[in-house]
Amino acid sequence: MLQLYNVKIREFKKSDINDVYQIELESFPNPYSKNLLMYYHEEFPDTFLVAEYLNRVIGFVIATIEYECIGHILSIAVKKEFRRKGIGSLLLGEVLNRLRKKGCKKVYLEVRVSNIPAIFLYKKFGFVCKGIIRKYYLNGEDAYLFEKELI
Numbered sequence: 762m763l764q765l766y767n768v769k770i771r772e773f774k775k776s777d778i779n780d781v782y783q784i785e786l787e788s789f790p791n792p793y794s795k796n797l798l799m800y801y802h803e804e805f806p807d808t809f810l811v812a813e814y815l816n817r818v819i820g821f822v823i824a825t826i827e828y829e830c831i832g833h834i835l836s837i838a839v840k841k842e843f844r845r846k847g848i849g850s851l852l853l854g855e856v857l858n859r860l861r862k863k864g865c866k867k868v869y870l871e872v873r874v875s876n877i878p879a880i881f882l883y884k885k886f887g888f889v890c891k892g893i894i895r896k897y898y899l900n901g902e903d904a905y906l907f908e909k910e911l912i
């Protein structure tokens with residue numbers, strides 16, 4: 762059984778690219794390309810994190826820092842067989858700490874209106890829905906815009 766204390770949250774490194782890309786493929790209908798993932802690593806090395814368990818990458822989170830130091834969670838995903846065990850919470854908690862330490866006062870993200878697991882995760886972390894972005898996704902689905910103050 763997975764013990765959370767055996768899960769290490771660390772910065773993405775280049776050799777993680779295939780594992781992260783596999784998780785992208787199994788998690789999202791329109792996955793990021795390897796090139797885009799590498800771009801985020803190069804631009805935001807401190808806030809592109811992975812969860813490592815027994816030398817395997819089993820999840821990741823990517824956040825960027827935008828104008829006026831506003832954090833933006835771009836992506837978070839956990840390998841299917843490891844979901845609902847607390848890994849997403851570890852990743853999200855650590856990336857929020859890092860954004861806070863970098864001086865961000867606010868963080869936002871978009872989530873599909875149908876994505877119940879993610880919506881529950883964000884609400885659990887104190888994110889608040891600020892509105893709907895119509896047809897945000899390629900298949901025409903709407904997004905909720907969620908925000909959280911970082912204090």
Ligand SMILES: CC(C)(COP(=O)(O)OP(=O)(O)OC[C@H]1O[C@@H](n2cnc3c(N)ncnc32)[C@H](O)[C@@H]1OP(=O)(O)O)[C@@H](O)C(=O)NCCC(=O)NCCS
Nearest residue numbers: 788837838839844845846847848849850872878879881882
């Ligand atoms: C969203 C995701 C990252 C959550 O990761 P996870 O490791 O399963 O999350 P955790 O185990 O830390 O769960 C934390 C909380 O999220 C909520 N949650 C997670 N999975 C849920 C589910 N299937 N149904 C309802 N709530 C869920 C719960 O509130 C949970 O807390 P609880 O277990 O105390 O009830 C994961 O489901 C995933 O990879 N989904 C596919 C990719 C994706 O949709 N990413 C979000 C894009 S916006």
